[in-house]
Amino acid sequence: MSGDDRQSELAREHKERQARRAAGENAKGRRNTLIGGGVALVLVAGGVIAATTLLGGGDDDAKKVAATSSPSPSSSASSEPEPSMTPKTGPISCTYTKDTQDVPKKFVGFPPKKPGDSLKIKTMTVVTNRGDIVIQVDPKFTPCTVNSMNFLAKKNFYDNTKCHRLVVPENSGLFLLQCGDALAKADGKNPTDGQGTAGYVYGDEAAGAMPYTRGVVFLTQPTDAQGQNSSQFAISMSDENTQLDPAYSILGTVTSGLEIIDKASKEGFIVNPDDITGDGGSTAPKNPFIIKDVKMSTK
16 A cells, blocks of 8 residues: 555544544543534634734735624524624733643743733744744734733743644645644654643633634634633634634734645645544644744734
């Protein structure tokens, strides 16, 4: 059997495992997993909300980020509150608590409760071995998220870490790159890839405030939990990702650098058949995608 045939077979087996888990064969909580192929997907509710309302415009890809779905009759009747688009004002205090889950952790301390200078940050640049990815952020809406990222960047938390999950339509029906597990090996062998955290968790901000279209960056957390954000984030690479459950906190939108992820996606992925989460880090980029540094800027 050729290498390509083996990869295809592993991808097929992986999708079958996902479908079985979605049907209830394995109901265990999973750390930092995302919804994959075979799982019932929920459309974003709340009508038409332009991404530029929350985080401003960017390049042609980022400018396309806008909600296009309208609430269905069932969602309109729901008692669930719509995502808040109101900037946070007045004194802001963030709550970061110890992550008590039995998962790999790289703890570098807790971020400060008061965002302080983090409220002035406008861009987050992810420096990788393939080029820079520039993300526009807006702490008026997500002060504690930006504060956490700023803290981890200053602590060099992300330096020399590997993006552990490349999701493409061929393996999961979605298209995104997931990073931020500082202990991930992204080698197709490490069973705990996708579980790692910064040793603390914090609440959701602007979760579902915009659909996860191409260029949107959001935090990842267990699919069956809320308020469990930590260090991991994902970059959406397709407008089809709007069907993700609107449970993930928004970090920002990419203004440049999506093309380097597009290129990586064409180079293939490694299937990890022993990934104990079933989906968290099971498809790493075939050629390493390494974060060399993360820089936060007020410009």
